[in-house]
Amino acid sequence: MTAPIIGFIGAGNMATSLIGGLLQKNMKPERIIASDPKAEQGAALSKQFQIRTVTDNAVLAAECDVLLLAVKPQVMQAVCRALPAERKPGQLVISIAAGISCDSLAEWLGDTTPIVRCMPNTPSLRGQGVSGLFATAAVSEAQKELTETIFNAVGISVWLEEENLIDAVIAVSGSGPAYFFYMIEAMIDAGEKLGLPRDTAERMALFTALGAADMAVNSDVDVAELRRRVCSPGGTTEQAIKTFQAEGLPQMVDHAMQAAAKRAAEMSKELA
Ligand SMILES: NC(=O)C1=CN([C@@H]2O[C@H](COP(=O)(O)OP(=O)(O)OC[C@H]3O[C@@H](n4cnc5c(N)ncnc54)[C@H](OP(=O)(O)O)[C@@H]3O)[C@@H](O)[C@H]2O)C=CC1
Numbered sequence: 001m002t003a004p005i006i007g008f009i010g011a012g013n014m015a016t017s018l019i020g021g022l023l024q025k026n027m028k029p030e031r032i033i034a035s036d037p038k039a040e041q042g043a044a045l046s047k048q049f050q051i052r053t054v055t056d057n058a059v060l061a062a063e064c065d066v067l068l069l070a071v072k073p074q075v076m077q078a079v080c081r082a083l084p085a086e087r088k089p090g091q092l093v094i095s096i097a098a099g100i101s102c103d104s105l106a107e108w109l110g111d112t113t114p115i116v117r118c119m120p121n122t123p124s125l126r127g128q129g130v131s132g133l134f135a136t137a138a139v140s141e142a143q144k145e146l147t148e149t150i151f152n153a154v155g156i157s158v159w160l161e162e163e164n165l166i167d168a169v170i171a172v173s174g175s176g177p178a179y180f181f182y183m184i185e186a187m188i189d190a191g192e193k194l195g196l197p198r199d200t201a202e203r204m205a206l207f208t209a210l211g212a213a214d215m216a217v218n219s220d221v222d223v224a225e226l227r228r229r230v231c232s233p234g235g236t237t238e239q240a241i242k243t244f245q246a247e248g249l250p251q252m253v254d255h256a257m258q259a260a261a262k263r264a265a266e267m268s269k270e271l272a
């Protein structure tokens with residue numbers, strides 16, 4: 001089978017991460033098309049990745065085997081309704097939007113449309129993405145395999161049995177990179193306050209995050225044990241962790257992730 005043509009509707013942050021990740025995994029640039037109403041947005045992507053870009057979404061609907069909807073949730077209904085009813089035969093639609101249900105997408109696109117909802121994240125750009133996937137009944141086994149091929153090329157993917165678990169995936173991994181970036185920002189600020197030059201604090205915080213994640217991913221023991229191994233009895237880390245506990249870090253993380261999932265559920269109702 002020839003490689004599928006993937007069309008990205010919306011050439012923003014997440015489309016850029018996915019396209020960059022796919023090209024790094026040897027996907028041919030001529031198999032990717034992106035559309036964005038702003039010609040300059042498309043031109044920038046075209047220059048960066050040598051892919052074809054257009055300003056008319058209907059071109060993608062006619063030519064692509066996979067139509068990947070990567071616009072903001074607030075414009076998704078208008079974008080879907082404006083697509084021509086006649087699209088490339090056998091086309092699979094994948095939506096990466098937070099808070100847009102498969103029922104809404106089916107209503108806007110036609111209820112026999114094979115639809116996959118996916119929640120990826122921006123580290124897909126580096127082949128380190130995490131994607132939660134949910135398929136409607138209209139999606140064939142071959143289309144599920146194609147979906148896995150796309151998202152496994154840019155990281156790991158997990159199929160979900162229930163669509164509402166996408167909201168949990170948003171809270172964990174979709175929004176998750178921002179939590180770690182925020183933690184790193186705070187560590188850089190604190191390191192500078194302790195006297196390190198800012199660029200030194202930045203390099204140390206970044207490589208510590210990278211080293212810790214890499215070690216945890218490749219470890220035989222769980223993260224709690226890895227944490228304990230850094231905490232020498234009566235030592236320094238113990239004091240830092242006690243401070244995190246006393247100031248309620250686990251509860252704060254829980255509240256933040258509940259808020260993210262709650263917002264996703266609210267959006268599904270507001271934007272239906
Ligand atoms: N950012 C992230 O980390 C993640 C985002 N997502 C989801 O991905 C989707 C995109 O997010 P993100 O990439 O951050 O958003 P961006 O705003 O960066 O990208 C969306 C792009 O779509 C363009 N656009 C607007 N209207 C149309 C249209 N009618 N046709 C084609 N393109 C259009 C926008 O142009 P303009 O700027 O001019 O409006 C913009 O370039 C969202 O639904 C979000 O929920 C999912 C996982 C992670």
Ligand SMILES: O=C(O)[C@@H]1CCC=N1
Nearest residue numbers: 097098170174175176
């Ligand atoms: O913040 C958002 O709504 C999107 C979805 C997950 C990450 N970014």
